Amino acid sequence: MSFTTIPIRELVDQAVQGRLDIPEFQRDFVWRPDQVRALVDSLYRDYPIGQILTWTNPGYTAPRGPSGTSTARVWLVDGQQRTTALCLVFGRKPYWWPDGRDWEHRLAATNVVADLLAPGPDPEFRLVNPVRAADPRWMPVRDIVAYEAGPKAESVEAYLKAAANAVIAKLPPKLATTASEETVMQRLQSIRAIRDRSVALSEVHHEIEDVTEIFTRLNQQGTAVVESDVSLAVAAGMRPGWIREEFLPFLKNLAESGYDLEPGVILRSLTAIGDGRVRLAGVSPDFWASGAFENHWAQTKQSLSAVVSGLAGAGLLSSDLLPSHTVLIPVTLLHAKFGAEGFHFPRALHWLLSATRDGRYSGGSTSALDEDVRAIRAADEFPEALETLRQRLEVDVRVSPEEFLEREAWSRPMALLLYLTVFNRKATDWVTRHRIGFPRAEGALEYGFVPYWHHFFPTGRSVLRAVRFDYTEDEIGSLANVVFLNQKPPERSWVTSPPSKYIQESSVYNHALELQMVALDRSLWEPERYRDFLAERAKLCARETNSYLASLLGSVAAAEK
Numbered sequence: 001m002s003f004t005t006i007p008i009r010e011l012v013d014q015a016v017q018g019r020l021d022i023p024e025f026q027r028d029f030v031w032r033p034d035q036v037r038a039l040v041d042s043l044y045r046d047y048p049i050g051q052i053l054t055w056t057n058p059g060y061t062a063p064r065g066p067s068g069t070s071t072a073r074v075w076l077v078d079g080q081q082r083t084t085a086l087c088l089v090f091g092r093k094p095y096w097w098p099d100g101r102d103w104e105h106r107l108a109a110t111n112v113v114a115d116l117l118a119p120g121p122d123p124e125f126r127l128v129n130p131v132r133a134a135d136p137r138w139m140p141v142r143d144i145v146a147y148e149a150g151p152k153a154e155s156v157e158a159y160l161k162a163a164a165n166a167v168i169a170k171l172p173p174k175l176a177t178t179a180s181e182e183t184v185m186q187r188l189q190s191i192r193a194i195r196d197r198s199v200a201l202s203e204v205h206h207e208i209e210d211v212t213e214i215f216t217r218l219n220q221q222g223t224a225v226v227e228s229d230v231s232l233a234v235a236a237g238m239r240p241g242w243i244r245e246e247f248l249p250f251l252k253n254l255a256e257s258g259y260d261l262e263p264g265v266i267l268r269s270l271t272a273i274g275d276g277r278v279r280l281a282g283v284s285p286d287f288w289a290s291g292a293f294e295n296h297w298a299q300t301k302q303s304l305s306a307v308v309s310g311l312a313g314a315g316l317l318s319s320d321l322l323p324s325h326t327v328l329i330p331v332t333l334l335h336a337k338f339g340a341e342g343f344h345f346p347r348a349l350h351w352l353l354s355a356t357r358d359g360r361y362s363g364g365s366t367s368a369l370d371e372d373v374r375a376i377r378a379a380d381e382f383p384e385a386l387e388t389l390r391q392r393l394e395v396d397v398r399v400s401p402e403e404f405l406e407r408e409a410w411s412r413p414m415a416l417l418l419y420l421t422v423f424n425r426k427a428t429d430w431v432t433r434h435r436i437g438f439p440r441a442e443g444a445l446e447y448g449f450v451p452y453w454h455h456f457f458p459t460g461r462s463v464l465r466a467v468r469f470d471y472t473e474d475e476i477g478s479l480a481n482v483v484f485l486n487q488k489p490p491e492r493s494w495v496t497s498p499p500s501k502y503i504q505e506s507s508v509y510n511h512a513l514e515l516q517m518v519a520l521d522r523s524l525w526e527p528e529r530y531r532d533f534l535a536e537r538a539k540l541c542a543r544e545t546n547s548y549l550a551s552l553l554g555s556v557a558a559a560e561k
Contacts, residue, residue, distance in 0.1 A: 261325055306335055454494070
């Protein structure tokens, strides 16, 4: 393993010329334009931007996308996002980017401009907009850093001087008198210095069998490397083409179904089913190369797809609603083992919701997941496995009203449970009157749908934060004050007026209110009775949520209404 530093401009050169490439297990560029802007600001201030990790292995030749050749390369294992962002800053398309039209679109979206006359010692960096594009003070950073002198091109100094004079010449007369060529030149030169900022480069030269151990030790030494990316690297080396032809398309299909999952969730589901392990670093390379691998992969796809379909049918149409995606792994394993002989999705969903309330997988450790996977594999029947999992939870089976009085921002598991209860009751949107989860028309679930969280009592200064009330932030943000709609209401009164006013003006039906557990006693809808409203709605939410949970177990009577 070697360590070195190289200038930013040289890293970009290597990416453009193909000396660096992206292996097939890398995912698409996902940075937002504001992240590219922040990277420019960090480089200008000479802040560290993290280590770039590369891997050279003659035995692995599969690129991320079509490249025309299949030879050994230096692979970007950790640093693709930063390197691609740097190519955008310089306006130079990296070797691995296949679509020229898409690249031009990204260039336009990430056009970082610098205010050369900003007050203070440093320029200000922003993304271009029509106003800044028309203002001569704002100059594209890529025009400053990407310029190359040559035999037929003027020197860098002459180029920057001409740019400074052009900026001053276009300024309004009053502003031009206060702007000096020297000041603008200094700003241009300081931005130009980004080219020569150094980035740390670590290069691994080992066979595929050693990669997991190397990256595990790097993590222990403080170099952050995502474990799932390491396992993708191992799998790609053992099964050339599998990541590109099988794994990434399945990942994309799930995302199109509303479940944009981290690769680690799918990989751990696969290794749990095929190897009984969820600590990816402990999975033997032989697992990826075994003859049974294809069967394990087919089972993983089938079971995870079935679980996602079941969750969507229950109203959980987007993975964004799940506080933890890790909980999908044991449910997928349950389906894989017992699918043909007694897997019962409603009961599995009941456990999922309980485990989520319990925070079973909220930490970074995989010990709880490892323990549960072993229990599932050891069980002979589905009820036995589920009961073993249930006994490990500390949360009460029944929900109490007090749980709905917590802040919604701190109670994502309870918010999920409340939403699913509302969905199960076939509640309707108060504006469009379409069923929640069916924003366009009845009968068509919208995959990827996330409901709009509407505060029944608006939380602004004109209602709950008015000076005449002493409600705490916890009370104002209480989950009992949340109802679910398909989209944000168009009328401003919904966020500025008490419910006693906007509900009447919008002619919201009493039945629609009852479906979302809102008491019809309108005296509770006045701001001065907000605490009474919270107490009453918390009781109603607890009652209906317990009924919903009991229905998943097939015992509505156990809800004890």
